[in-house]
Amino acid sequence: VESFSAVVFQGNEIKRSSFVFFPGFSSRIYYNSWLQLSGNLCRESPSEAFAFLYPKVNLRDSTVSLSGNRFMSSRGTPTVLRISTWSRDITNGAIVAACNTVNGEEEGASYDIPSVYNATILSCSDPCALAASCFPAYTTTVSSDGCACRCAEGGHGDACLPVAVPEPPSTDGADLCVRDVRVDGEVNAGLGTSVVCYVGVTFAADVVVDVESMSGSVRNVTLVNCTFLDGASLYVVGWRSDPTAGERADVLISGLESRSGGGVLVANRFPPGSRVTVVDSALIAEARVAYRDAYDLGDASACLVVHSVNLTGSVLTIARTHVAAVFRDAVGVLVVGGVALSSRGALYVDGLSVQTALGLCVSVEGGVAASGGSVVAFVDSDFLLCKHAVSVRGAVSVSGSAVALVRSDFASTGDYAVAFYSTVSLDGGSMLLAKGNVHDGVSREMLYAAGAVTAAGSTLSFVRNRRCCR
Known part of the structure; x- marks a missing residue:
């Protein structure tokens, strides 16, 4: 992902998995780009981790954010994000996690992130972080009330993405069989x-x-x-x-x-x-x-x-x-x-x-x-x-x-x-x-x-x- 690009994994419901987001190859997020995983619901918490960035993450002037993900769990403490300890390339990169909850409680979520990434972990009561809700490259400000993004020129939609995302087609009257x-x-x-x-x-x-x-x-x-x-x-x-x-x-x-x-x-x-x-x-x-x-x-x-x-x-x-x-x-x-x-x-x-x-x-x-x-x-x-x-x-x-x-x-x-x-x-x-x-x-x-x-x-x-x- 590079040069003012975004990958967004949002609003999904998942059940019974080891990992939900697992690239399988080194992730390269370069030059004002954004990887966002937000608003997802795991009806059974993943047995290993929600997101596993393996074997390494290279960040250059870009952001990885995880926010508003919900986990239903009856066992242990789910890992929201895991990043391996392999070598990495970090130049002005940021990792932000905000308001990820387990059974409605923030205390149940854990993170396995090497300290070199200097990740920011925010609670639901913290002020809105621009990088957690909006595509930073095309956002001017984010409101503290409701985390609404104000887009710069070239930003589209609620999250100021680089392209407009079409609404899903209506299923009213459709044959879903x-x-x-x-x-x-x-x-x-x-x-x-x-x-x-x-x-x-x-x-x-x-x-x-x-x-x-x-x-x-x-x-x-x-x-x-x-x-x-x-x-x-x-x-x-x-x-x-x-x-x-x-x-x-x-x-x-x-x-x-x-x-x-x-x-x-x-x-x-x-x-x-x-x-x-x-x-x-x-x-x-x-x-x-x-x-x-x-x-x-x-x-x-x-x-x-x-x-x-x-x-x-x-x-x-x-x-x-x-x-x-x-x-x-x-x-x-x-x-x-x-x-x-x-x-x-x-x-x-x-x-x-x-x-x-x-x-x-x-x-x-x-x-x-x-x-x-x-x-x-x-x-x-x-x-x-x-x-x-x-x-x-x-x-x-x-x-x-x-x-x-x-x-x-x-x-x-x-x-x-x-x-x-x-x-x-x-x-x-x-x-x-x-x-x-x-x-x-x-x-x-x-x-x-x-x-x-x-x-x-x-x-x-x-x-x-x-x-x-x-």
């Missing part, structure tokens, strides 16, 4: 964007959509008519902790087909107003589905996994989807880590068709907690060749909410169709409803509860259910 291609490598989607969309795409490796790392108040995730091959799985990961107020997600998985040992996993929290929908899809596995170790499923395996999901004023719908797990000890749909619903949250299973080799069609490993007008419902679904159609291993606690089993067909079940292996507690006007279901079991009941069932100011309703031998 990836269509009709094959992807053989792993996909990590979502970081820094408000839209993730794949239509008619064939995936031969895992796809991970991190909704929390997306941007915008409404995060849209769409997969339509996509095919997963070679054991590839889809992971849709919500917020790991309470989301910021006003954020929500709209996730649509429609027409997905997986017949080669992969599955779908939906995890974590989805804030009020969110909708997660799996519809018109086919998930078929003839061997155990191996999910990532991060989800700690152990030997458990299923075509569709709902992992530690929290639905507060949000809805998860599984509709018109065919699930077939035909391996030993198979599970069609696994709800693990419990499920919590509140403030009119809902888990709807509507038109689901599940078949196993006398395994568990739907297995809930953990408790179910529903409150504040929430609903858990299995409607118009078919369960074939299951030990249990629905098995719940944890306590069920329902307050001012409903659990419903309506118009479903439990065919060739090896044991109870619906089994609660712990306590069931209803209060505050809650309801447990079983209506219009058909069960062909001859030796076992349709509904079984191993623990105490209590209903305080609530209703247990069993209406027009039939046992029918075939």
